[in-house]
Each structure stands twice: as structure tokens, then as C-alpha cells.
Amino acid sequence: MKLLRRHLLGLVLAAGGLAFGRPAAAEAFSAGERQAAPPPDPDETIRLWPRGAPGGEGVRLTPIVPERSTDPAFHDRYAQYTEDPMLTVFRPARPNGSALLLIPGGGYRWAVLDKEGYDVARVFAATGTTCFVLRYRLPADGWAAGPDAPLQDAQRAMRLIRSRADVYGVDPARIGVLGASAGGHLAGLLSARRDETYPAIDAEDAVSLRPDLTVLMYPVATMADPHAHQGSRTHLLGQAPAADQIRAYSLEAMDWRDAAPVFLLHAMNDLAVPVENSLQLLSTLKAAAVPTEAHLFQEGGHGFGVRLIQGRPAQVWPALVRAWAGRLNVPL
Structure with a gap:
């Protein structure tokens, strides 16, 4: 396959400081003031599979969306045992023609809806980007596709967004994906892999599933020791995956040639998903001549999303993403 010939946009290592003493708190994303609620x-959602998700024969699940927050100022929900995957649509007041597919993390055990989904969607929708938060199936729930079940949902989601671009005032050539943690792994699979993971079910599956840009926040990238996130690997591949499975699902071991430009964001002191996940992937992207920008913050830990970053260096990450995407002619 012909190598992508565009030059590397930039490798920016930004040293900063983030201090997260507790897991979540309310944040007013623009004014820095605490929200009352x-x-x-x-209320707009899109079902991915109107006739049921593929490979679900015999799958019997009871979906749950528990609330973990004890603070009335914000939600902290996660979706587990998802049987009917969907997109939640955030329409901006003044669309700028761009769109983001948002894939929250959760270690492939669940999908964190608010912190890395709805909260991030509101930030980008505020400046004109139409956002779609993916609630995806989980690989250990008995789906025939196993570890590819979430990827089926991500591929289908990208195709639905692109095929309905005119409905949402979106340019079909300006659709990105943003994934966080295990959602970053899934976004990476969507970006790197070219294989069809499910048979076409309608005309919407004829459009491209390739994102036009990819943003990976503290991504689970490798499935290999010593830097793998053990929970994500177990829920994706099982307790004792074979070496060929580990390699097949490690982003840094994939062929990224001709992939869309990539933005990496990670904290150096991430103890859950070590920064080596991004660093190893960065080397692969550079070797494949994928236009890449990377921002590493000295502090921040894991899973900071857009909460608890007011007044701290990492609060600039949405602006960094917007500036990078703007140089790619995708106005987020």
C-alpha cells in the first residue's frame, strides 16, 4: 500500500501540571463557575442496528446505566450490558460543518457516558461541531464477533454519520473520531483497520468508515506487557490471550499507512494506562508517515476528561485539538 506522503504535522511535548485529588466534580466549561445542576x-438518538445488532443470537442482556455521582451538580453514569447500541446527538446552535464521533472509555467493562462522552460533546458542540456519543456493545457479553463487536458498532456509527451528513449540516469529509482510554483503543481500531467486520445491511453501509481525523486521549493502545491495561485486555481478549491475539489488537503493531491524521493526549503520571501506550504508538505513526501531534502533560493521572482542569495546564487540550484540526481544515 502506498505510504502516506504528507509530512508530520508536529510532535509537541507540552509539560504542564494537573492535580486531581478526587475522581470527579462539577465544572462550568467556559466560565469556570460551578453549575447548580x-x-x-x-433527546435525539440514532439506533445503529434497527433490526438488531449482528451476532446476537442467544444474547440476553439487561442493560443498566448506573449513576455514580453523589453531587447534584453533575452526572457520572456508565452504560453496561448494552444490547441496542446507539448514538446520542448533540446539535450545536450554529453548526460549522464538522462532526465528531465520541467514544468514551470504561476498560471494555462498560462505557462512561458523561465524563468522556456527554461532557466532551458539550465542549465541542459549543463551538459548532455536531457531536455523536457512541454507546457500544461490550466484547465479553456473548456477541458472535467477540472482540470485534465494539468495532462493528464504531464502523456502523461512522457510516451512519457520514451517510446522513446533509441532515446534520455536516461536511462528509470533515468527520473525526475522539476516543478516551479504552474508547481510544476502539477509535484507534476504527482508524487503523480496513477490514469489514460485518456484512452490509443497507445502503448506508456503502459509504466510507474512515475518519478524517483521530483524537486519542490517554488511549489504551497496547495489549502487550508490561504496559498493557490489564482490565481492558481481559475484557477484550479474555484471561489468557494468545500471542497472535495480543499482537492483532495492539495499536502500535498495526499498519497505519494511509490512516487519517492523529492527535495524542496523555499525562506522564498516568498509573492506569502508562504513557508508553501513546509513546509506542507515536513511534509507529511516525514510521508510517501519519501526520501526528502529541501533547504530554507532566501531571493529570488517568481519565481527566474535561472536569477538574480549570486553571490547570490540561484545560487547554480542547483548544489544542481545535487548533490542530483547523490546520487540517476541519473546524472543530
Whole structure:
């Protein structure tokens, strides 16, 4: 396959400071003032599989969406045992023609809806980007595709967004994906892999599933020791995956040639998903001549999303993403 010939946009290592003493708290994303209550959820959703998700024969699940927050100012929910995957749509007041597929993390055990989904969507929708938060199936729930079940959902989601671009005022050539933690792994699979993981079910599956840019926040990238996130690997591949499985699902071992430009964001003191996940992937992307930008913060830990970053260096990450995407002619 012909190598991508565009030059590397830049490797920016930004040293900063983040201090997260507790897991979550309310944040007013623009004014820095505490919210009295979380904003309402959008009521527009898109079912990915109107006739049921593929490979679900015999799958019997009871979906749950527990609330973990004890603070009335914000939600902290996660989706588990998802049987009917969907997109939640965040329409901006003034669309700028771009779109983001947001894939939250959760170690492939669940999907964290608010911290890395709805909260991030509101930040980018505020500046004109139409956002779609993916609630995806989990690999250990008995789906025939096993570890590829979440990827089926991500591929289908990208195709639905692109095929309905005119409905949302979106340019079909300006659709990115943003994934966090294990959602970053899934976003990476969507970006790097070219194989069809499910048979086409309608005309919408004829459009491209390739994102036009990829943002990976503290991504689970490798499945190999010593830097693998053990929980993600176990829930994706099982307790004792074979060496060929580990390699097949490690992002740094994949062929990224001709992939869309990539933005990497990680904290150096991430104890859950070591920064080597991004560093190893960065080397692979550079070797494949994929236009890449990387920002590493000295502090921050794991899973900071857009909360608890007011007044700290990492609060600039959405602006960094916007500036990078703007240089790619994708105005987020």
C-alpha cells in the first residue's frame, strides 16, 4: 500500500501540571463557575442496528446505566450490558460543518457516558461541531464477533454519520473520531483497520468508515506487557490471550499507512494506562508517515476528561485539538 506522503504535522511535548485529588466534580466549561445542576441530556438518538445488532443470537442482556455521582451538580453514569447500541446527538446552535464521533472509555467493562462522552460533546458542540456519543456493545457479553463487536458498532456509527451528513449540516469529509482510554483503543481500531467486520445491511453501509481525523486521549493502545491495561485486555481478549491475539489488537503493531491524521493526549503520571501506550504508538505513526501531534502533560493521572482542569495546564487540550484540526481544515 502506498505510504502516506504528507509530512508530520508536529510532535509537541507540552509539560504542564494537573492535580486531581478526587475522581470527579462539577465544572462550568467556559466560565469556570460551578453549575447548580447538570444540563439536560439530548433527546435525539440514532439506533445503529434497527433490526438488531449482528451476532446476537442467544444474547440476553439487561442493560443498566448506573449513576455514580453523589453531587447534584453533575452526572457520572456508565452504560453496561448494552444490547441496542446507539448514538446520542448533540446539535450545536450554529453548526460549522464538522462532526465528531465520541467514544468514551470504561476498560471494555462498560462505557462512561458523561465524563468522556456527554461532557466532551458539550465542549465541542459549543463551538459548532455536531457531536455523536457512541454507546457500544461490550466484547465479553456473548456477541458472535467477540472482540470485534465494539468495532462493528464504531464502523456502523461512522457510516451512519457520514451517510446522513446533509441532515446534520455536516461536511462528509470533515468527520473525526475522539476516543478516551479504552474508547481510544476502539477509535484507534476504527482508524487503523480496513477490514469489514460485518456484512452490509443497507445502503448506508456503502459509504466510507474512515475518519478524517483521530483524537486519542490517554488511549489504551497496547495489549502487550508490561504496559498493557490489564482490565481492558481481559475484557477484550479474555484471561489468557494468545500471542497472535495480543499482537492483532495492539495499536502500535498495526499498519497505519494511509490512516487519517492523529492527535495524542496523555499525562506522564498516568498509573492506569502508562504513557508508553501513546509513546509506542507515536513511534509507529511516525514510521508510517501519519501526520501526528502529541501533547504530554507532566501531571493529570488517568481519565481527566474535561472536569477538574480549570486553571490547570490540561484545560487547554480542547483548544489544542481545535487548533490542530483547523490546520487540517476541519473546524472543530
